[in-house]
Amino acid sequence: MERRNLLAGGGAAGFLFAAATGPASAQTPGLSTLDRIQRDKKVRITAEVDSPPFGIIGSDGQPDGSEIATARQLAKDLGAELEFVQVSATQRIPALLAGRADIAVSSLSITTDRAKTVAFCAPHGALSIVICGPKKTAIAGPADMAGKRIALTRATLEEATVPKAAPKGTELVFFDDIGPTIQALLSGQVDAAGMSAFAAKSVADRNPDAGIEVKFTVTTAYYGAAVRQADESLRHWIDTWVFVNTHNGVLAAIYEKYTGVKLPPLPTI
Amino acid sequence: MGYVFQFGVVWEHLPELLAGALLTLRLSVGAFVLGLLLAVLLTYARGYGSRAVRGPVVAYIEFMRNTPLLVQLFVLYFSLPAIGVRLGANQAALLGLALNFAAYGAEILRGGMQAVPVGQIEAANALGLRRWRVFRHVVLMPALRVAYPALASQFVLMMLGSSVVSAISATDLTAVTNTLQSTTFRGFEFYFVATGIYLAMALAARAGLDVAYRWLFPPLLRLRSA
Amino acid sequence: MSRGFGWPELQFVLHGLLWTLGLSAVALTAGGVGGMIIALARVSRLRVLRIVAGGYIGLFQGTPVLMQLFLAFFGLAVLTGVQMDAWPAVTLAFTLYAGAFLGEIWRGAIQAVPPEQWEAARALGLRRPATLLRVVLPQAVRLAIPPTVGFLVQLIKSTAVASIIGFVEVTRAGQLMVNVTFRPMLVYPLVALLYFAVCWPVSLLSGRLERRLDARGSGSPRR
Numbered sequence: 037m038e039r040r041n042l043l044a045g046g047g048a049a050g051f052l053f054a055a056a057t058g059p060a061s062a063q064t065p066g067l068s069t070l071d072r073i074q075r076d077k078k079v080r081i082t083a084e085v086d087s088p089p090f091g092i093i094g095s096d097g098q099p100d101g102s103e104i105a106t107a108r109q110l111a112k113d114l115g116a117e118l119e120f121v122q123v124s125a126t127q128r129i130p131a132l133l134a135g136r137a138d139i140a141v142s143s144l145s146i147t148t149d150r151a152k153t154v155a156f157c158a159p160h161g162a163l164s165i166v167i168c169g170p171k172k173t174a175i176a177g178p179a180d181m182a183g184k185r186i187a188l189t190r191a192t193l194e195e196a197t198v199p200k201a202a203p204k205g206t207e208l209v210f211f212d213d214i215g216p217t218i219q220a221l222l223s224g225q226v227d228a229a230g231m232s233a234f235a236a237k238s239v240a241d242r243n244p245d246a247g248i249e250v251k252f253t254v255t256t257a258y259y260g261a262a263v264r265q266a267d268e269s270l271r272h273w274i275d276t277w278v279f280v281n282t283h284n285g286v287l288a289a290i291y292e293k294y295t296g297v298k299l300p301p302l303p304t305i
Numbered sequence: 306m307g308y309v310f311q312f313g314v315v316w317e318h319l320p321e322l323l324a325g326a327l328l329t330l331r332l333s334v335g336a337f338v339l340g341l342l343l344a345v346l347l348t349y350a351r352g353y354g355s356r357a358v359r360g361p362v363v364a365y366i367e368f369m370r371n372t373p374l375l376v377q378l379f380v381l382y383f384s385l386p387a388i389g390v391r392l393g394a395n396q397a398a399l400l401g402l403a404l405n406f407a408a409y410g411a412e413i414l415r416g417g418m419q420a421v422p423v424g425q426i427e428a429a430n431a432l433g434l435r436r437w438r439v440f441r442h443v444v445l446m447p448a449l450r451v452a453y454p455a456l457a458s459q460f461v462l463m464m465l466g467s468s469v470v471s472a473i474s475a476t477d478l479t480a481v482t483n484t485l486q487s488t489t490f491r492g493f494e495f496y497f498v499a500t501g502i503y504l505a506m507a508l509a510a511r512a513g514l515d516v517a518y519r520w521l522f523p524p525l526l527r528l529r530s531a
Numbered sequence: 532m533s534r535g536f537g538w539p540e541l542q543f544v545l546h547g548l549l550w551t552l553g554l555s556a557v558a559l560t561a562g563g564v565g566g567m568i569i570a571l572a573r574v575s576r577l578r579v580l581r582i583v584a585g586g587y588i589g590l591f592q593g594t595p596v597l598m599q600l601f602l603a604f605f606g607l608a609v610l611t612g613v614q615m616d617a618w619p620a621v622t623l624a625f626t627l628y629a630g631a632f633l634g635e636i637w638r639g640a641i642q643a644v645p646p647e648q649w650e651a652a653r654a655l656g657l658r659r660p661a662t663l664l665r666v667v668l669p670q671a672v673r674l675a676i677p678p679t680v681g682f683l684v685q686l687i688k689s690t691a692v693a694s695i696i697g698f699v700e701v702t703r704a705g706q707l708m709v710n711v712t713f714r715p716m717l718v719y720p721l722v723a724l725l726y727f728a729v730c731w732p733v734s735l736l737s738g739r740l741e742r743r744l745d746a747r748g749s750g751s752p753r754r
Binding site for chain 1: 565
């Protein structure tokens with residue numbers, strides 16, 4: 037490649053920058069997302085497939101897990117064909133914002149920070165974030181993390197909470213997906229990792245040799261579906277859907293099937 | 306969707322982005338130096354080694370050049386601990402980049418060596434110089450001179466390709482960008498600026514390597530390279 | 532509860548390999564069309580065309596393909612309001628990427644055709660488009676084939692980057708299977724072998740074509 041090309045590339049970048057900072061995108065007028073879903077009979081929902089027990093790839097090669105089952109039920113009740121948009125943990129919200137998905141159903145914990153960007157529906161599950169690690173790692177509380185290497189996944193509740201609890205001298209390493217975080221833990225690349233208690237349990241169950249145990253709980257949270265902020269009517273519909281399926285026990289059944297734990301009482305948003 | 310651009314938040318986090326860019330630069334330069342040394346050894350082994358040495362060397366070069374860097378990094382970082390080799394993310398990234406660059410460097414140097422006239426080597430041999438000295442002075446240096454432009458291009462390619470080291474939690478420019486986008490939700494703005502930083506680094510590297518060429522190989526002696 | 536790495540898991544990885552190959556094939560084809568336009572613009576007599584095409588090449592060769600992918604994936608929708616699914620967005624990004632590299636390779640090939648050929652054709656009364664089409668391009672194509680085949684290897688390998696944004700090609704498929712089987716020592720080397728099995732023959736072919744071209748006495752084109 038010639039240097040001239042690179043220089044001209046700089047010019048092209050400048051042009052793109054000008055285009056990007058100019059008037060923002062035109063909106064598709066008229067139809068709300070809920071209207072469009074009903075008209076096209078098609079709904080696109082995020083699927084995070086390396087996040088046990090919420091979403092994994094089943095032995096038939098298809099997505100499986102509690103959030104996957106929730107998304108399937110949601111699409112069925114919408115009367116729409118479901119299209120999964122496979123995302124990594126970091127891309128759950130960007131996929132929604134970029135319009136690649138209509139709804140994010142990927143164990144998104146409800147936080148005020150996230151709510152500045154997306155609109156949350158009523159919660160349909162609860163989780164706690166724990167620090168887990170092999171037996172030989174001596175951690176009893178947050179203070180013991182000093183000097184240890186702790187793996188976290190970007191764009192998750194653990195990323196938002198564990199650094200605040202970590203004392204000075206804690207070495208935090210970040211991955212884009214829960215999968216690599218778990219691999220780093222199992223391969224001994226890190227001393228411990230932050231993840232949901234369910235994920236920790238499923239890692240421990242599936243790898244009895246590794247001796248993974250929960251060290252302490254960092255925080256607890258509720259998670260729910262999220263939509264773009266403009267999609268008010270869709271959010272109302274999902275709220276209603278959560279209400280109905282909480283009462284008829286469908287959500288509790290899904291939750292219990294995959295997590296092995298009873299669904300705690302859910303507050304409303 | 307009515308996305309409103311907010312580049313202000315990017316400037317607030319500029320120091321972090323620059324720290325990431327610095328690591329990208331350090332990894333690339335480190336891998337270049339290590340990789341080039343290894344490439345010279347590989348080239349020597351390939352040219353002068355016995356058959357038992359040449360086979361594995363060629364296999365190594367071919368394997369590294371025909372598999373993605375990302376997968377090589379996964380093997381180094383996630384697979385090797387299973388046999389007791391444990392590297393930190395940044396170390397694994399440096400090693401992965403260097404091992405990868407070495408294979409390309411060896412291939413480029415071989416091309417450069419073919420430009421050295423056989424008569425020149427025979428003359429040096431006739432003078433009774435040792436094999437390594439012949440290799441170093443008569444073969445390697447002229448080959449490096451010829452191969453320099455290709456090596457420089459490969460360096461820029463590696464620097465840009467190093468963006469995948471974020472996947473094994475190394476904290477390069479891409480990793481910093483990912484972290485910032487996940488905490489601020491201004492993904493587009495951060496990716497845009499990070500792309501600009503990469504472009505600027507590629508430009509600067511090009512310019513720097515051109516200057517280094519003129520300094521290392523003074524024009525008086527420079528061979529014509531195609 | 533633990534799952535071994537058996538036939539279903541292997542099948543999943545092989546299925547991912549199909550996506551890798553499909554993505555590479557589409558990017559090569561569509562990028563080939565784009566690359567041809569870029570190459571012609573680069574040797575055009577219009578200065579503005581040369582600059583625009585040069586800028587395009589500089590931009591795509593001067594930035595990481597991962598960043599291009601992020602921008603195509605999330606930037607385009609934001610910029611234009613066009614909502615793109617994963618497959619078209621990833622395809623678009625790799626098409627643009629391939630177009631830049633192929634454009635530069637082919638420009639080199641066109642310019643490697645000796646200027647005397649142009650002059651001779653003009654002396655025979657051929658117009659510029661006819662010269663290009665009937666005299667220069669046939670020779671340039673011969674020069675361009677080995678480096679084009681060589682680039683195909685780079686393209687196939689670069690599609691691994693799509694795994695980082697969650698596109699399930701062979702690298703991502705391998706990663707997902709590591710997550711359910713926890714056998715990184717087995718799965719990642721297997722994925723590497725699969726790439727090697729695909730790329731190595733292509734590399735060999737490229738090398739052979741190059742040697743055959745050299746043997747015929749014409750210099751290889753500038754890259």
